[in-house]
Amino acid sequence: MTDLTVKLPGLDLKNPIMPASGCFGFGKEYAQLYDLSQLGAIMIKATTVETRLGNPTPRVAETASGMLNAIGLQNPGLEKVAGQELPWLEQYDVPIIANVAGTTTEDYVEVAKAISQAPNVHALEINISCPNVKLGGITFGTDPDVARELTRAVKEVSSVPVYIKLSPNVTDIVSIAKAVEAGGADGITMINTLLGMRMDTKTGRPVIANITGGLSGPAIKPVALRMVYEVSKHTSLPIIGMGGVTNVDDVIDFLSAGASAVAVGTANFVNPFVCPEIIGQLPERLHELGYDSVEQLVGRSHRL
Amino acid sequence: MIKQERMQVINQQEIAKHIFELTVQGELANEMAEPGQFVHIRVADSFEPLLRRPISVASIDLEASQFTMIYRAEGRGTGLLAEKKPGDTLDVLGPLGHGFPVEEAQKKAYLIGGGIGVPPLYELAKQLNARGIETVHILGFESKQAVFYEDKFRKLGDTHIATVDGSHGTQGFVTHILNELPIDFDTYYSCGPTAMLEAVQWAYPQKKGFLSYEQRMGCGIGACFACVCRTTRSETDYIKVCSDGPVFPAGVVIS
Numbered sequence: 044m045t046d047l048t049v050k051l052p053g054l055d056l057k058n059p060i061m062p063a064s065g066c067f068g069f070g071k072e073y074a075q076l077y078d079l080s081q082l083g084a085i086m087i088k089a090t091t092v093e094t095r096l097g098n099p100t101p102r103v104a105e106t107a108s109g110m111l112n113a114i115g116l117q118n119p120g121l122e123k124v125a126g127q128e129l130p131w132l133e134q135y136d137v138p139i140i141a142n143v144a145g146t147t148t149e150d151y152v153e154v155a156k157a158i159s160q161a162p163n164v165h166a167l168e169i170n171i172s173c174p175n176v177k178l179g180g181i182t183f184g185t186d187p188d189v190a191r192e193l194t195r196a197v198k199e200v201s202s203v204p205v206y207i208k209l210s211p212n213v214t215d216i217v218s219i220a221k222a223v224e225a226g227g228a229d230g231i232t233m234i235n236t237l238l239g240m241r242m243d244t245k246t247g248r249p250v251i252a253n254i255t256g257g258l259s260g261p262a263i264k265p266v267a268l269r270m271v272y273e274v275s276k277h278t279s280l281p282i283i284g285m286g287g288v289t290n291v292d293d294v295i296d297f298l299s300a301g302a303s304a305v306a307v308g309t310a311n312f313v314n315p316f317v318c319p320e321i322i323g324q325l326p327e328r329l330h331e332l333g334y335d336s337v338e339q340l341v342g343r344s345h346r347l
Numbered sequence: 348m349i350k351q352e353r354m355q356v357i358n359q360q361e362i363a364k365h366i367f368e369l370t371v372q373g374e375l376a377n378e379m380a381e382p383g384q385f386v387h388i389r390v391a392d393s394f395e396p397l398l399r400r401p402i403s404v405a406s407i408d409l410e411a412s413q414f415t416m417i418y419r420a421e422g423r424g425t426g427l428l429a430e431k432k433p434g435d436t437l438d439v440l441g442p443l444g445h446g447f448p449v450e451e452a453q454k455k456a457y458l459i460g461g462g463i464g465v466p467p468l469y470e471l472a473k474q475l476n477a478r479g480i481e482t483v484h485i486l487g488f489e490s491k492q493a494v495f496y497e498d499k500f501r502k503l504g505d506t507h508i509a510t511v512d513g514s515h516g517t518q519g520f521v522t523h524i525l526n527e528l529p530i531d532f533d534t535y536y537s538c539g540p541t542a543m544l545e546a547v548q549w550a551y552p553q554k555k556g557f558l559s560y561e562q563r564m565g566c567g568i569g570a571c572f573a574c575v576c577r578t579t580r581s582e583t584d585y586i587k588v589c590s591d592g593p594v595f596p597a598g599v600v601i602s
Contacts, residue, residue: 068570103573312566
């Protein structure tokens with residue numbers, strides 16, 4: 044019997060697979076397609092204090108084996124997420140990881156404090172890495188001192204363990220990881236999208252209305268793996284890895300690199316059933332590789 | 348219910364310049380109800396291109412478990428789709444979105460389409476006719492070479508064609524034809540470029556109308572927030588073309 048369970052701060056996962064924030068809304072769309080209780084966890088869409096309308100369109104553009112997006116944290120705001128979206132998700136037996144975003148430290152603190160009290164929110168994912176908003180977001184994730192202080196502030200008010208979502212748009216991701224560890228983070232989720240652009244060849248204009256967008260999809264998997272590998276080598280925090288995961292072997296690779304669990308993002312848009320499909324395939328793939336639990340695989344690249 | 352299925356390609360042919368008609372078969376076809384819904388198609392098994400392509404449905408044959416799509420092959424994705432042959436399979440997700448409400452028409456409806464917005468109006472015309480509604484079709488195309496389904500529409504009702512270059516029918520846009528037609532219908536339905544939808548709404552402010560919009564899409568099911576539009580329904584929220592639409596009552600979408 045293959046053991047898919049994973050134990051992480053605040054999270055008793057029945058399997059290591061979860062949809063990544065921003066790629067799954069608040070679950071309603073995918074609930075039309077399959078039972079969300081199958082998932083290890085759900086990372087819900089970023090929540091800010093107030094309603095956010097997000098960026099103008101076009102907000103997405105396809106690229107080679109990937110896509111750019113600049114949605115701009117559109118969300119209904121804390122009150123509606125806590126009052127409507129989270130209670131709706133309570134019908135499913137699945138822990139929720141609430142993604143928290145803001146433009147000031149006070150914003151993060153306000154959302155973290157309130158949303159961490161929801162009964163089905165088992166952990167927070169602090170979004171210090173959104174590349175698509177003018178204020179906040181990534182500016183908190185590119186300076187180690189700022190990242191540490193924000194982690195500290197959020198930790199003080201959160202009722203559940205705090206994971207910090209790291210940006211790949213830095214020269215030294217290990218220094219950011221160490222900083223949030225020093226700030227008291229319980230875990231790390233990584234990576235957010237890579238800043239990119241696409242041009243309209245005829246007009247010379249950027250395709251995305253926001254000019255730049257975040258690159259995701261299979262194209263970024265090598266970058267994500269490298270970063271998970273480096274961070275897991277230099278910190279002791281558990282990592283939820285993500286970036287270009289589309290199939291069961293990608294999951295194995297992230298576990299091998301040092302992730303304890305794996306989030307699936309853009310692939311949900313290509314194959315809406317990708318999460319349950321991977322979960323179904325994991326036991327056999329682990330068995331083929333000679334393992335009988337997910338935890339045996341975590342960080343095996345460091346032990347070889 | 349939304350399904351994902353590997354459907355069988357039954358037929359594919361180029362019916363006008365760069366315009367392809369593709370018929371597929373499978374259980375998913377039995378889920379189709381409203382004209383104006385769409386399907387989301389994965390054109391390759393690789394990740395190149397990555398995203399699905401939203402394609403509109405031109406006709407539904409529930410008895411044969413088939414439906415027919417019409418699309419313009421203009422980019423990489425639709426170019427690959429145009430290479431599919433009978434016997435191939437196709438990864439289809441659908442039916443998606445909210446289509447045209449056929450029950451809204453009373454006696455006579457105008458169906459106004461432009462270019463690749465014309466296909467869903469064909470299934471709509473069939474369903475309206477089946478309900479005893481008289482349909483008048485006003486269809487605009489770039490040129491004679493781009494015109495398709497003219498005869499099929501004529502069999503269902505009075506049909507007027509406009510081409511931008513005047514090589515077939517009236518020269519100009521559908522609005523040039525609308526200006527000459529009596530306003531003796533109760534409901535209009537329209538699908539086409541946003542500028543055309545705006546012009547149609549402007550032409551019939553007193554009439555009940557339903558418009559099908561286009562936006563660049565990601566997931567196609569409402570989860571990614573890529574295809575949003577501003578709306579008169581709310582100042583603090585957007586509507587999503589893929590899942591709230593693509594068909595909206597006139598006056599709802601701010602484009």
